[in-house]
Amino acid sequence: MTFAHHNSNEWDYLKQQLPQWLEQSREQCGSGKVASYIPELSKAPLEALGIHVIDSKGNLFTAGNSELAFTMQSISKVFTLLLALMDNGKDVVFDKVGMEPTGDSFNSMLKLELVQPGIPFNPLINAGAIAISSLIAGGSPAEKSERVLQFFRKLSFNDTLTYDQSVYRSEADSADLNRSMAYFLKDNGVLKGNVEEVLDVYFHHCSIQVTCADLGRMALVLAFDGTDPITGIHLIPRQYVQIAKTFMVTCGMYNASGEFAIEVGLPAKSGVAGGILTMVPGKYGIGIIGPALNPKGNSIAGVHLLETMSREMDWSLF
Numbered sequence: 001m002t003f004a005h006h007n008s009n010e011w012d013y014l015k016q017q018l019p020q021w022l023e024q025s026r027e028q029c030g031s032g033k034v035a036s037y038i039p040e041l042s043k044a045p046l047e048a049l050g051i052h053v054i055d056s057k058g059n060l061f062t063a064g065n066s067e068l069a070f071t072m073q074s075i076s077k078v079f080t081l082l083l084a085l086m087d088n089g090k091d092v093v094f095d096k097v098g099m100e101p102t103g104d105s106f107n108s109m110l111k112l113e114l115v116q117p118g119i120p121f122n123p124l125i126n127a128g129a130i131a132i133s134s135l136i137a138g139g140s141p142a143e144k145s146e147r148v149l150q151f152f153r154k155l156s157f158n159d160t161l162t163y164d165q166s167v168y169r170s171e172a173d174s175a176d177l178n179r180s181m182a183y184f185l186k187d188n189g190v191l192k193g194n195v196e197e198v199l200d201v202y203f204h205h206c207s208i209q210v211t212c213a214d215l216g217r218m219a220l221v222l223a224f225d226g227t228d229p230i231t232g233i234h235l236i237p238r239q240y241v242q243i244a245k246t247f248m249v250t251c252g253m254y255n256a257s258g259e260f261a262i263e264v265g266l267p268a269k270s271g272v273a274g275g276i277l278t279m280v281p282g283k284y285g286i287g288i289i290g291p292a293l294n295p296k297g298n299s300i301a302g303v304h305l306l307e308t309m310s311r312e313m314d315w316s317l318f
């Protein structure tokens with residue numbers, strides 16, 4: 001029986017069903033793999049799965065291992081895009097990155113040479129996010145990273161948000177592919193300045209440590225077009241949130257974004273530490289952690305849980 005056939009309010013029904021849906025999805029973990037190309041990430045627990053849901057009045061509930069701390073990784077790219085848009089405006093940003101999905105994996109550099117002009121296809125693949133890092137305002141890499149951190153703290157309403165230094169170092173020490181991509185972008189005229197400094201900003205924002213509660217609160221701001229519904233504070237211009245949410249639908253789950261749009265139908269962004277940030281626009285912010293990944297780099301149990309929730313609650317926007 002789905003929610004549409006059930007005689008109770010949506011929030012209560014969700015709260016009642018979620019623990020059992022989560023345990024069913026947890027069974028998927030064994031068929032996934034924890035990311036190991038950044039060595040430090042391989043320490044995450046394979047069987048973990050947690051979720052945090054928050055509504056516009058600040059009501060919240062959690063299920064599973066929602067207290068687990070993890071790094072944002074690619075989820076941070078949505079918010080650095082927003083900051084770059086706020087710092088530079090739309091024209092400057094989309095001179096350096098495109099607006100189209102690639103159909104390739106998140107760390108592919110294939111199309112940079114194949115398709116002209118040689119700018120990254122979109123801001124959510126690694127090449128695009130590295131180009132975005134170079135657009136963050138600030139006089140030094142440290143100042144740019146600090147502005148990013150402060151922006152993330154504001155959106156999560158969490159002043160204690162900070163970096164996981166061991167994940168930061170682990171990525172910086174093992175980032176040959178991202179490094180080669182960044183040098184290629186510099187040669188193409190997409191990146192200006194010192195490549196290592198741009199990469200340092202990128203590695204820092206990927207290593208910001210959060211819990212599902214932080215992701216849920218950040219998602220809530222996007223779900224309400226840039227204004228936090230709990231405090232009424234206006235944080236991001238609406239037209240930039242619209243751009244970010246559209247990218248989340250078309251590119252947020254990488255080369256699984258089409259399937260995710262069909263099976264779940266919500267704007268979402270995943271990261272290789274196993275996080276997923278998603279929302280029901282106008283209603284809920286949702287944060288999920290499940291470190292076991294499917295072959296395309298998305299949390300295997302997290303995606304399964306969202307498929308169940310969207311189907312049962314009839315949440316698809318399409």
Ligand code: DON
Nearest residue numbers: 073074106206270271272297
């Ligand atoms: O650049 C990287 O490879 C990581 N810091 C982020 C990649 C990521 O999260 C891809 N997500 N699915």
